[in-house]
Amino acid sequence: MLKTLSAATLFMAxxxxxxxxxxxxxxxxAAKVFxxxxxxxxxxxxxxxxxxxxxLYWGGRLTATDGxxxxxxxxxxxxxxxxxxxxxxxxxxxxxxxxxxxxxxxSFADGNRDLVLHYHSYTASPNGFDVVLKDISREIYVTLxxxxxxxxxxxxxxxxxxxxxxxxxxxxxxxxxxxxxxxGHYTLNYLTGRWAGEWxxxxxAISPGARVIESRRxxxxxxxxxWFAIAAGPxxxxxxxxxxxxxxxxxxSGSWRITVEQDQLDEVRVTGGFNPxxxxxxxxxxxxxxxxxxxxxxxxxxxxxxSRLLHRYELHRILPHAPATSAPxxxxxxYNSWEATEFNVNEAGxxxxxxxxxxxxxxxxxxDDGWFGQRKDDHAGLGDWYVNPxxxxxxxxxLIDKVHALGMDFGLWVEPEMxxxxxxxxxxxxxxxxxxxxxxxxxxxxxxxxxxxRPEVRDYxxxxxxxxxxxxxxxxxxxxYNRNWSEPGWDQLPVAEQKRVHVEFTRNLYGIxxxxxxxxxxxxxxxxxxxxxxxxxxxxxxxxxxxxxxxxDPFDRxxxxxxxxxxxxxxxxxxxxxxxxxxxxxxxxxxxxRMLSSMQGSLGIGANIAAWSPEEFALAKRLIGDxxxxxxxxxQGDLYRLISPRNDSEFSATQxxxxxxxxxxxxxxxxxxxxxxxxxxxxxxxxxxxxxxALSPIEGKARAGTPSVASGAWWMNHGFDMDDGFRxxxxxxxxxxxxx
Ligand code: GLA
Numbered sequence: 026m027l028k029t030l031s032a033a034t035l036f037m038a039x040x041x042x043x044x045x046x047x048x049x050x051x052x053x054x055a056a057k058v059f060x061x062x063x064x065x066x067x068x069x070x071x072x073x074x075x076x077x078x079x080x081l082y083w084g085g086r087l088t089a090t091d092g093x094x095x096x097x098x099x100x101x102x103x104x105x106x107x108x109x110x111x112x113x114x115x116x117x118x119x120x121x122x123x124x125x126x127x128x129x130x131x132s133f134a135d136g137n138r139d140l141v142l143h144y145h146s147y148t149a150s151p152n153g154f155d156v157v158l159k160d161i162s163r164e165i166y167v168t169l170x171x172x173x174x175x176x177x178x179x180x181x182x183x184x185x186x187x188x189x190x191x192x193x194x195x196x197x198x199x200x201x202x203x204x205x206x207x208x209g210h211y212t213l214n215y216l217t218g219r220w221a222g223e224w225x226x227x228x229x230a231i232s233p234g235a236r237v238i239e240s241r242r243x244x245x246x247x248x249x250x251x252w253f254a255i256a257a258g259p260x261x262x263x264x265x266x267x268x269x270x271x272x273x274x275x276x277x278s279g280s281w282r283i284t285v286e287q288d289q290l291d292e293v294r295v296t297g298g299f300n301p302x303x304x305x306x307x308x309x310x311x312x313x314x315x316x317x318x319x320x321x322x323x324x325x326x327x328x329x330x331x332s333r334l335l336h337r338y339e340l341h342r343i344l345p346h347a348p349a350t351s352a353p354x355x356x357x358x359x360y361n362s363w364e365a366t367e368f369n370v371n372e373a374g375x376x377x378x379x380x381x382x383x384x385x386x387x388x389x390x391x392x393d394d395g396w397f398g399q400r401k402d403d404h405a406g407l408g409d410w411y412v413n414p415x416x417x418x419x420x421x422x423x424l425i426d427k428v429h430a431l432g433m434d435f436g437l438w439v440e441p442e443m444x445x446x447x448x449x450x451x452x453x454x455x456x457x458x459x460x461x462x463x464x465x466x467x468x469x470x471x472x473x474x475x476x477x478x479r480p481e482v483r484d485y486x487x488x489x490x491x492x493x494x495x496x497x498x499x500x501x502x503x504x505x506y507n508r509n510w511s512e513p514g515w516d517q518l519p520v521a522e523q524k525r526v527h528v529e530f531t532r533n534l535y536g537i538x539x540x541x542x543x544x545x546x547x548x549x550x551x552x553x554x555x556x557x558x559x560x561x562x563x564x565x566x567x568x569x570x571x572x573x574x575x576x577x578d579p580f581d582r583x584x585x586x587x588x589x590x591x592x593x594x595x596x597x598x599x600x601x602x603x604x605x606x607x608x609x610x611x612x613x614x615x616x617x618x619r620m621l622s623s624m625q626g627s628l629g630i631g632a633n634i635a636a637w638s639p640e641e642f643a644l645a646k647r648l649i650g651d652x653x654x655x656x657x658x659x660x661q662g663d664l665y666r667l668i669s670p671r672n673d674s675e676f677s678a679t680q681x682x683x684x685x686x687x688x689x690x691x692x693x694x695x696x697x698x699x700x701x702x703x704x705x706x707x708x709x710x711x712x713x714x715x716x717x718x719a720l721s722p723i724e725g726k727a728r729a730g731t732p733s734v735a736s737g738a739w740w741m742n743h744g745f746d747m748d749d750g751f752r753x754x755x756x757x758x759x760x761x762x763x764x765x
């Protein structure tokens with residue numbers, strides 16, 4: 026039964042209605058319709074006569090006067106498909122004959138597993154609603170949190186599940202939100218990969234059944250990333266610039282699942298949250314479980330429009346930045362010696378590299394793995410976070426002082442959640458790792474995972490990091506995580522509660538990161554997990570950048586960076602220039618090509634610069650200088666993927682335009698060509714058509730006769746050709762345009 030609206034609720038409703046023209050949220054008490062407006066988007070749902078919360082609309086922005094009638098449930102389809110199952114509910118409980126993916130599935134202490142959630146009440150905030158649902162008879166309350174971003178129209182949705190019964194209830198499946206699309210033909214886009222091969226954009230027609238994108242690994246994973254984009258039309262029609270796209274991303278760094286489902290009536294739903302695999306969260310009376318946040322957005326401007334909205338949202342709403350600023354500052358240009366020295370770090374060697382790095386114009390010198398414990402290779406040391414006395418007899422101070430004297434700040438690699446069995450920590454606390462007593466402890470890279478869900482482990486990890494940052498002048502930590510879970514036992518808890526590890530581990534990770542940032546507000550952090558294994562909108566609240574892949578081959582990176590930018594802003598996309606031939610695939614490329622590939626993200630140098638020739642040194646130094654002039658445009662501007670490197674393309678090109686449309690940067694790459702094909706004409710995007718822009722080459726040349734100054738309309742409609750000499754395999758060019 027629908028609850029009668031309280032006087033206070035009614036007052037709020039009337040107030041909100043009065044503000045409907047300007048307010049991003051409104052509730053129509055007569056039709057029981059909730060509406061959120063932001064950016065170019067409207068999102069509407071309502072309470073149907075049965076009391077279910079039903080989605081009504083998600084798409085392009087409607088006018089304030091457009092009204093909605095009360096939600097009407099979809100009818101049953103013969104006796105086999107109930108109206109309950111057919112109706113697109115905002116957050117549906119498993120019960121009453123539900124055959125589609127449930128948002129919530131619980132078991133009660135008496136064996137009842139039927140859960141039917143009806144509308145109970147709501148409260149409004151300036152940019153959203155909290156809508157409370159309750160089971161039809163049991164004291165299970167679910168508060169659905171909604172906010173809409175006025176800038177991008179991106180919605181943030183999450184749920185809090187509360188047990189007010191007198192007995193415990195086990196939550197077996199809990200989504201953050203479900204999104205519904207009208208029946209139609211759609212293409213699903215999602216990102217898949219593996220270690221050193223992350224960020225492949227997969228596109229497929231949505232067809233009857235469910236496509237499950239997930240991680241069962243305890244963390245986000247290289248294999249699939251918690252992002253999706255659903256474009257109207259079949260795959261051949263999906264465009265960078267045109268067409269409707271509904272997209273979303275989960276903010277969770279533990280095991281997650283997104284189910285994209287086309288039901289028997291061709292309706293499409295996307296349900297995502299905690300991965301129900303091996304899930305079971307016991308809620309004692311009075312306890313609550315909060316789900317991760319599922320973000321969702323809409324663009325009428327193709328996949329390019331969708332990613333530009335998401336980038337803006339990440340920059341302005343997700344990533345940490347100083348309170349007085351609207352977006353984080355561009356990343357320092359870093360040097361990291363991992364590929365040059367691997368574990369062989371020592372005071373003299375790092376100092377010598379630091380001198381070279383400073384001469385290149387580097388801002389931040391980062392020492393990677395190998396500096397601590399008895400770490401000579403990957404067999405020992407993780408867990409023992411003291412400075413190795415043979416490699417650094419005087420501690421880190423002399424190196425840090427030297428780095429500072431050279432005008433750079435200092436960063437350090439850590440892998441806090443891991444332990445090698447060959448370590449003092451493991452010898453002292455063998456029970457601290459994830460394990461089932463009496464069962465094998467499977468190793469990955471000779472290491473085990475500490476059970477961060479345990480309070481004493483959490484305290485140990487926070488404690489050593491706090492001390493490390495307190496004792497040393499460290500500006501940056503590269504936080505690594507080099508394996509996935511196995512045997513995820515937590516035997517300190519009663520048997521029924523041990524699966525809480527799936528929630529508490531990640532919550533404690535976030536808690537440590539938040540507390541470190543609070544206590545050491547100037548320290549910046551990178552999320553790395555053997556490359557791009559932990560990149561998601563959950564961790565991005567706490568870190569400033571990510572390491573997209575251990576694969577630093579500049580050609581492979583073109584496709585990886587293309588894929589990455591569908592979901593994530595180039596601001597966080599660290600991109601190192603490393604040595605050639607590349608260690609992974611033996612491909613040889615020029616330094617110019619390697620630099621330009623990396624300059625499309627947040628630039629770093631990861632090569633053995635001690636071995637560079639004076640010419641290489643001079644080229645890199647010049648390009649780092651050029652990069653600085655263009656970096657804000659490249660990493661925070663609007664990104665247009667002009668020519669995709671996917672599908673064995675012979676060419677690729679990207680363009681970014683800053684918010685003021687005063688600067689634009691173009692990168693062009695030849696991968697390989699056959700039969701003398703020349704680079705296609707580049708028609709630019711996103712410029713002010715009436716403004717005049719001057720074209721300046723950074724590397725390469727435009728064809729003779731290209732005007733040095735022309736209107737935005739010229740560059741966008743006529744475009745320009747590359748110089749005829751732009752031929753061969755693995756060639757690159759870059760240009761900038763500045764408004765006159
Ligand atoms: C992981 C990271 C690398 C490097 C090594 C160090 O593989 O992704 O960048 O830090 O660990 O062991």
